Amino acid sequence: VYKRQINAEYGGKKMDEFVPKKQFAAVVNGVHTEFIITSFTDELLIIVTQIGKIGTLLRATKELSVVGTTTYHVETLLGKRGEAVLEIYGRRMIELLDSQNCEKTLILGVSLVKEDPTTFKTIVGLIMENRIW
Secondary structure, three states, X not given: OOOOOOOOEEOOEEHHHOOOEEEEEEEEOOEEEEEEEEEOOOEEEEEEEOOOOOOEEEEEEEEEOOOOXXXXXXXXXXXXXXXXXXXXXXXXXXXXXXXXXXXXXXXXXXXXXXXXXXXXXXHHHHHHHOOOO
């Protein structure tokens, strides 16, 4: 197998400098948890994993109606469908983005061992502490 590392540059900058990203890990309720946050022009990608895989991939969006009411939509792109807990994660995160005046679509990858309320609050808190949008 041939592997080659690509160090592409554009205008003196490495290509990975154009897309803001943050990667970190924390112990959440006794479980090692990895986070990747990447901010694209119109989308925010957040991966949270306790097993080293992306798991279920969700898309969360905000829609403003003609009468001025806000509606949030969460859909499963890949993985477990109909998981209420994961949809709550997506819904809460898009609401937080909206409260921060972030208009981006959220792509959220979640793979957790523990899906209890304490884990949820801790994960959301860590994402907000490390936001890059």
